[in-house]
Amino acid sequence: MRSDLQNRAPLGLKIAAAAGLLFLHLPILLIFVYAFTTEDKSYQWPPPGFTLKWLGVTWNRPDVWEALWLSVKVATISTIIALVLGTLCAAAVARTRFFGRETISLLVILPIALPGIITGISLRSAFNLMDIPFSVWTIVLGHATFCVVVVYNNAVARFRRTSASLIEASMDLGANGFQTLRHVVLPNIATAMLAGGMLAFALSFDEVIVTTFTAGQQATLPIWMLEELVRPRQRPVTNVVAMVVVLVTLLPILAAYYFTRDGDNPAGHGK
Amino acid sequence: MQVAVKLSGVSRHFEEVRAVDEVDLEIAEGEFFAMLGPSGSGKTTCLRMIAGFDHPSSGEISLFGQSVVGVPPYRRNVNTVFQDYALFPHLDVAANVAYGLMIRGVDKATRMRQAEEALSLVRLSGYGKRKPSQLSGGQRQRVALARALVNKPRILLLDEPLGALDLKLREQMQEELKELQRSLGITFVFVTHDQGEALSMADRIAIFNLGKLVQTGTPTEIYHHPRNLFVADFVGSSNILPASLASKLNGRESPASLRPEAIRIVGEGGHPATVLGQSFLGATRRLTVEMDGTRLNVLLPNQVDTPPVGAEIRIAWDNESLHPLEEV
Amino acid sequence: MSDAIIIRPSGFGDRLSDVLWRRPTLLIGLMLAAPVLWLGVVYVGSLVALLVQSFFSIDEFTGLINRQFTLKTYRELFTSPANLDIILRTVLTAACVTIASAMIAFPIAYYAARYARGRWKALFYLGVMLPLWSSYLVKIYAWKLILAKEGILSWLLDKLYLNWLLEAYLSLPLIGGNSLSVSYTGTFIVFVYVWMPFMILPIQAALERVPSSMLDASSDLGAHPAQTFRHVLLPLALPGVVAGSIFTFSLTLGDYIIPQIIGSSRLFIGQAVYAHQGTAGNIPLAAAFTVVPIVIMGFYLWMAKRQGAFDAL
Numbered sequence: 071m072r073s074d075l076q077n078r079a080p081l082g083l084k085i086a087a088a089a090g091l092l093f094l095h096l097p098i099l100l101i102f103v104y105a106f107t108t109e110d111k112s113y114q115w116p117p118p119g120f121t122l123k124w125l126g127v128t129w130n131r132p133d134v135w136e137a138l139w140l141s142v143k144v145a146t147i148s149t150i151i152a153l154v155l156g157t158l159c160a161a162a163v164a165r166t167r168f169f170g171r172e173t174i175s176l177l178v179i180l181p182i183a184l185p186g187i188i189t190g191i192s193l194r195s196a197f198n199l200m201d202i203p204f205s206v207w208t209i210v211l212g213h214a215t216f217c218v219v220v221v222y223n224n225a226v227a228r229f230r231r232t233s234a235s236l237i238e239a240s241m242d243l244g245a246n247g248f249q250t251l252r253h254v255v256l257p258n259i260a261t262a263m264l265a266g267g268m269l270a271f272a273l274s275f276d277e278v279i280v281t282t283f284t285a286g287q288q289a290t291l292p293i294w295m296l297e298e299l300v301r302p303r304q305r306p307v308t309n310v311v312a313m314v315v316v317l318v319t320l321l322p323i324l325a326a327y328y329f330t331r332d333g334d335n336p337a338g339h340g341k
Numbered sequence: 342m343q344v345a346v347k348l349s350g351v352s353r354h355f356e357e358v359r360a361v362d363e364v365d366l367e368i369a370e371g372e373f374f375a376m377l378g379p380s381g382s383g384k385t386t387c388l389r390m391i392a393g394f395d396h397p398s399s400g401e402i403s404l405f406g407q408s409v410v411g412v413p414p415y416r417r418n419v420n421t422v423f424q425d426y427a428l429f430p431h432l433d434v435a436a437n438v439a440y441g442l443m444i445r446g447v448d449k450a451t452r453m454r455q456a457e458e459a460l461s462l463v464r465l466s467g468y469g470k471r472k473p474s475q476l477s478g479g480q481r482q483r484v485a486l487a488r489a490l491v492n493k494p495r496i497l498l499l500d501e502p503l504g505a506l507d508l509k510l511r512e513q514m515q516e517e518l519k520e521l522q523r524s525l526g527i528t529f530v531f532v533t534h535d536q537g538e539a540l541s542m543a544d545r546i547a548i549f550n551l552g553k554l555v556q557t558g559t560p561t562e563i564y565h566h567p568r569n570l571f572v573a574d575f576v577g578s579s580n581i582l583p584a585s586l587a588s589k590l591n592g593r594e595s596p597a598s599l600r601p602e603a604i605r606i607v608g609e610g611g612h613p614a615t616v617l618g619q620s621f622l623g624a625t626r627r628l629t630v631e632m633d634g635t636r637l638n639v640l641l642p643n644q645v646d647t648p649p650v651g652a653e654i655r656i657a658w659d660n661e662s663l664h665p666l667e668e669v
Numbered sequence: 670m671s672d673a674i675i676i677r678p679s680g681f682g683d684r685l686s687d688v689l690w691r692r693p694t695l696l697i698g699l700m701l702a703a704p705v706l707w708l709g710v711v712y713v714g715s716l717v718a719l720l721v722q723s724f725f726s727i728d729e730f731t732g733l734i735n736r737q738f739t740l741k742t743y744r745e746l747f748t749s750p751a752n753l754d755i756i757l758r759t760v761l762t763a764a765c766v767t768i769a770s771a772m773i774a775f776p777i778a779y780y781a782a783r784y785a786r787g788r789w790k791a792l793f794y795l796g797v798m799l800p801l802w803s804s805y806l807v808k809i810y811a812w813k814l815i816l817a818k819e820g821i822l823s824w825l826l827d828k829l830y831l832n833w834l835l836e837a838y839l840s841l842p843l844i845g846g847n848s849l850s851v852s853y854t855g856t857f858i859v860f861v862y863v864w865m866p867f868m869i870l871p872i873q874a875a876l877e878r879v880p881s882s883m884l885d886a887s888s889d890l891g892a893h894p895a896q897t898f899r900h901v902l903l904p905l906a907l908p909g910v911v912a913g914s915i916f917t918f919s920l921t922l923g924d925y926i927i928p929q930i931i932g933s934s935r936l937f938i939g940q941a942v943y944a945h946q947g948t949a950g951n952i953p954l955a956a957a958f959t960v961v962p963i964v965i966m967g968f969y970l971w972m973a974k975r976q977g978a979f980d981a982l
Contacts, residue, residue: 086776086777090773094797112819155704174705184963185966187943187959195719272802276802279925316804331791
């Protein structure tokens with residue numbers, strides 16, 4: 071009878087939880103309102119009127135497209151690299167006990183455990199020391215480094231859930247290592263890799279702190295946004311881009327959640 | 342008859358732990374062979390070394406006269422039924438059963454037909470399209486069996502195959518497994534910690550303790566002539582008589598085992614004892630008595646009148662029932 | 670053919686697989702080669718190179734870096750009052766942000782762990798994950814919109830006739846300022862907003878591990894709900910709070926963009942690092958500055974480990 075009572079949350083708790091969630095969501099919703107405002111000089115509230123004009127203006131801005139294209143390119147390459155490195159690490163760590171497993175885990179987590187500025191500045195000074203000019207690849211190098219961990223987390227969780235005897239069963243039934251990889255291991259970790267890849271893409275697409283150090287003169291979409299934030303030029307365009315960025319990052323997160331909803335925790339706490 | 346499995350001086354050490362210690366063992370072709378022991382006794386490690394998942398630290402394993410040192414599991418014509426069944430969750434039942442054939446390159450029509458045959462052998466016809474997650478424990482166990490048997494292995498290894506099933510299903514599967522083994526004539530090697538299962542199913546039993554092979558023999562030999570204290574205690578539920586008492590009874594300075602069902606209540610002669618308690622077990626009744634300061638269990642048919650608690654009685658047994666044991 | 674007890678290898682794949690099967694260490698070595706090369710050599714190598722540079726110094730006249738071991742840069746870091754000010758300000762802010770985040774996150778996590786079921790639970794999970802993963806810059810931008818003088822907050826207070834309250838608050842020393850978007854308070858709010866979601870999931874995970882029978886037992890033994898909370902729930906949730914605080918603390922320590930966009934002109938560690946390595950070209954001092962958050966986080970992680978917070982991650 072006691073637990074019956076406890077199944078109903080106290081009112082105070084309900085209010086606090088709801089207020090907390092509102093605090094998290096309202097500011098993001100605000101972005102959607104501002105994308106359609108007619109006001110173009112200030113952040114005036116309430117908006118004096120609504121228009122679709124700025125969507126078209128943004129659509130015709132080559133600098134936005136360039137930044138978007140660079141971001142997509144960087145995120146795609148970084149995701150592929152992170153998928154390969156993260157899955158390899160997870161397979162090695164999850165399947166076998168060897169000297170230094172803890173070190174490998176630490177190594178993978180380090181790039182997100184340390185503040186981004188440290189990763190950024192050390193990569194930049196390393197590029198300087200070795201006379202490496204800034205390019206897409208210098209950005210990718212930084213992004214892939216901290217994207218590995220999200221793939222790794224997802225893959226490790228899945229490997230742990232997958233019974234070790236599946237691999238033995240496959241070998242017992244005559245499949246060699248490569249056949250086992252193709253017919254048993256990959257099908258079983260595919261959705262975890264997909265989820266990890268989605269999160270890695272979202273992480274890379276949004277990253278700004280490390281990127282400011284490794285991009286040189288190039289502008290990814292977040293760098294473009296940052297410049298607009300520091301020195302606003304055309305506020306309505308920024309509003310539209312902000313809305314698009316929210317939508318673009320939303321999709322991979324929902325997809326990642328969908329792929330791993332029964333069982334492991336897709337995003338973990340690894341951003 | 343040919344020797345199917347031969348272990349010569351096989352040891353497996355995990356750092357300091359001797360999981361398997363100098364085991365010599367021969368299993369004949371067509372035999373239903375049980376490896377029995379408590380958990381951690383080394384029986385499963387032995388099975389894994391026969392399958393190829395684990396390697397001996399020293400010693401040699403040969404299958405049908407051929408050494409399998411360094412031969413990976415996928416090149417041994419040996420199949421395993423795993424304790425957790427290890428069915429592939431991403432494949433349906435038919436594809437699970439056909440997996441070994443698919444790897445060997447058997448064409449799809451043939452392998453699906455053979456898979457269906459194997460499924461009907463384990464009485465699961467028509468379950469091919471289901472996913473393993475939609476099956477009950479007993480059904481999964483049969484799929485695992487069909488998946489191994491469809492490859493026509495020369496040796497089938499079973500790792501605690503009935504461990505996850507409830508009692509009724511377990512008894513039914515014991516019968517089915519025995520039947521299957523008889524009709525197929527394949528060598529079955531199975532690992533269990535359940536002595537009842539080993540006694541009822543196996544042609545021969547190997548008893549393991551602390552990584553060592555303690556005794557091999559037929560169920561009758563093991564039951565009636567346990568070699569040492571461990572076997573007598575582990576198999577069945579023997580009364581163990583300390584050396585001091587045994588020497589008074591048979592003149593030999595070693596402990597002895599006395600099966601509870603071998604003890605009779607007699608009117609005169611025999612040895613005096615006091616009844617301490619009794620319990621009803623269905624077909625039989627168990628009496629706890631004390632004789633010369635040693636507690637003994639006595640198993641009586643239920644129709645016999647049992648003396649009340651506290652009664653002074655006389656008990657006797659045939660001389661050969663008092664079986665001397667080695668200390669270790 | 671199926672009678673043979675050992676099947677002969679056929680083809681290259683089989684043979685290669687045999688080799689790797691016999692040498693498991695070789696297999697692991699091959700699997701780890703690329704990740705270790707990338708993370709261990711390239712990434713950790715850069716980190717070490719940076720730390721080494723903190724022991725170099727900059728020549729005040731030429732502006733060139735003098736590559737000789739010296740503690741001069743560290744002396745400069747820890748004796749200049751301006752630098753100490755920056756460190757103190759950053760650490761204090763990080764601590765305040767962490768405490769505020771825990772206070773806001775706790776009810777959400779508690780509700781999700783104890784009362785939300787089925788569909789609601791999934792909704793809660795997404796409700797936390799989506800803001801957590803939403804664009805960092807967009808979140809900051811949203812607050813720039815909210816805190817602006819002509820923005821929604823002023824409008825709201827105006828409608829409620831509470832503008833005097835805001836003005837009174839802004840006139841306070843230190844935490845006040847010309848408007849919220851150029852005050853410490855503004856920086857603080859945005860920090861809490863951006864990093865708080867990282868606090869929710871670890872607390873929720875810790876709370877979910879508390880069996881409800883334990884709370885029943887506490888009330889059965891005569892504890893008021895408040896006493897149960899204080900003596901049972903809070904101690905058991907603490908590892909989750911500590912685990913979450915690793916994120917909020919570390920992320921606040923290293924951030925340089927939030928205080929740059931919303932806040933006063935006084936610097937945080939991240940901004941100082943950025944300024945020293947960029948325009949000033951004083952890499953040694955920038956490197957020495959980065960050592961501060963590394964040491965603080967190292968100490969923090971060590972404490973957290975002793976608290977058993979890693980089990981809650």
